[in-house]
Amino acid sequence: MNLAEGVQIVSFGILSVMMLGAAIGVVLLDSIVYSAFLLGGVFISIAGLYLLLNADFIAAAQVLIYVGAVNVLILFAIMLVNKRQEFQPVPRAWIRKAATAAVCGGIFALLSTMVLSTPWAISSATPAGDASVVVIGLHFFSDFLLPFELASILLLMALIGAVVLARREFLPDDDFEKAQAEALKLPERPRELVPSGRNETVK
Amino acid sequence: MLKFLKQVGDYTKEAVQAGKYIGQGLAVTFDHMRRRPVTVQYPYEKLIPSERFRGRIHFEFDKCIACEVCVRVCPINLPVVDWEFNKESKKKQLNHYSIDFGVCIFCGNCVEFCPTNCLSMTEEYELSTYDRHELNFDSVALGRLPYKVTDDAMVTPLRELVYLPKGVLDPHDLPPGSKRAGARPEEIVESEK
């Protein structure tokens, strides 16, 4: 085993332990902020694994999109919404739990069949290396055109939806004003204003 | 379509204008860079305070008649005049006099109105202490004369703007014997004769 292989194996071990640990942390930790930060750790470790697979473009894209955008947005949402609520037992909570369990089990089963059915032989095709961007681009515009376009349409829809939400012109006026007026008025008995000039004191 | 194009054009014009203004601002800042610094390296160099500088107040104990005018004209009734009526001489006798320079605003009213001219303003401005109560000067401390900047061997005295020759802005490296702009008081006296 030469130097490069040793480094690869060690870093693979570190990355997988990091990823698994962080993923378990995301699920098990009580503090939601910690979970969100650990999610970033998971994404970064996955990017590291991509790097080990010689897919540096995917790795960089993973960091850019998942860590730089998705995770930051999650954190944003968590930090902007700081609502503390009493815990209320939900009636028939077991339905939810059962549904979750079913979905998770199903996904796990699907993934395991995929893992088991994939032939894991190392492909003999030469890795694209630095030219991977070109290869990916060619695939996008030939055999993966439909999914690519669908994804862009989905993103476009999200974009327009965001714009529509953000520039919502209809605000229920009376509700809004009432809430504001109540919030701004101090619980005080109305008082006469103190006259400031000399003229007012005369009358 | 035309309206939209006009909007785009207007917007571009505004953006270009904003860019132009930022450029002008940068030019101003750049121009400032080639001006000489106006810094006075304070503990080593000090400006000579002007003749009418309103610094720490000087007080002459023996001249004071304890009339308390200074207290009445002071906006905050600051001077503390402690006197006793002397039955024999039928005069007020001053025991203590103090001004707290932590509170004084150096307005000079007391100096202006003192009937016996026992108050005067000095050129001392270095009034920093570790404890603000140290700024409460009693009659002894008030009677001390400040140390002149020009007498201090450790300090390079620099002339203030009013003492510089006409058109000169930098007090460093003045030619010896350069006189300030305008006539000096003695010259005015001379010409009046």
Next chain:
Amino acid sequence: MNPGIDLQGSFIESLKSFGLPPGVAKVLWMPFPMLIMLVGATLGVFTLVWLERKISAAAQQRIGPEFIGPLGILAPLADGLKLVFKEDVVPAKADGLLFTLGPAIVVIPAFLSYLIVPFGQNMIITDVGMGIFLWIALSSVVPIGLLMSGYASNNKYSLLGGLRAAAQSISYELPLALSVLAIVLMSNSLSTVDIVNQQTGYGILGWNIWRQPVGFLIFWIAALAECERIPFDLPEAEEELVAGYQTEYSGMKFALFYIGSYVNLTLSALLFAVLYLGGWEFFVPIGTIAGFLNISDTTPWLQVVAAVLGIGMTLLKAYFLIFIAILMRWTVPRVRIDQLLDLGWKFLLPVSLVNLLITAGLKLAFPVAFGG
């Protein structure tokens, strides 16, 4: 194009000539670039801090640091020493772990991005194929660190500052990436070395700034915003937020933020020089001068001169841009948060999209001038 000086090759060769096996020589070489990068980046920060103080002083008709070393050159060092020896306070009820981790996450990507800054044909730490994309990806990690430190400080100003910083860097990442994309489109490669090589040959006339005047402005504005330089320094706006996410920090942790912001500025300026000002290219192509003086391209001393000139040119261009950034600091007032986001989303983003579109069109129309 001659290969220029191959630092790695010659280093390993010289070690091998001492009788070391090639493997050991390579292992010995490995930490070297990282060390050079760290030292270089830190030195760059010192220079920048000194320049910032001196230029600011000049712009305000002051003298600036004067007594610490000749012309106050050691002032940044004194700053650093002061910060090292300061007490490291973690506020009560703050989240100690995240509080410590935050500055590290902010600083590490900035230093890592130095990997891709080329100073010459072979004077680059790694010529990764991703090049400029790596920089964009790495700098997108920074907001996490900012949010982390803002949240962990347990202080409303810090939290607001962190949120603002994150919002700012996400919204300016897009125009930045789009304007870089236009450059990439012209040079057909993400690698920084290729981007510079594509601009070589015509001296000052070949630089991308002539082909991408709009992209150049967008990049500079966005880079200033990413570095939180003054027109866009809302996250630490002293008058409103005390110091934003840095409010609770002191000592070495604060120093990390401080270094991070300056490293970022140097890095942006360097990359700006690489992307738009022809990197290590001299104003007149060196080959032409050599041909004019009848010197062969492969003369060893010419190569050394070219390498030194390359480093000098890159630094010169970068520091010229930094100079402009510092002047800008004393010229323009800070924008409001809504103006900032308006500028980012409603002005820079559409303009940079249009710029990208036009570049693509021009590339199809004039493949000679815009890279084919």
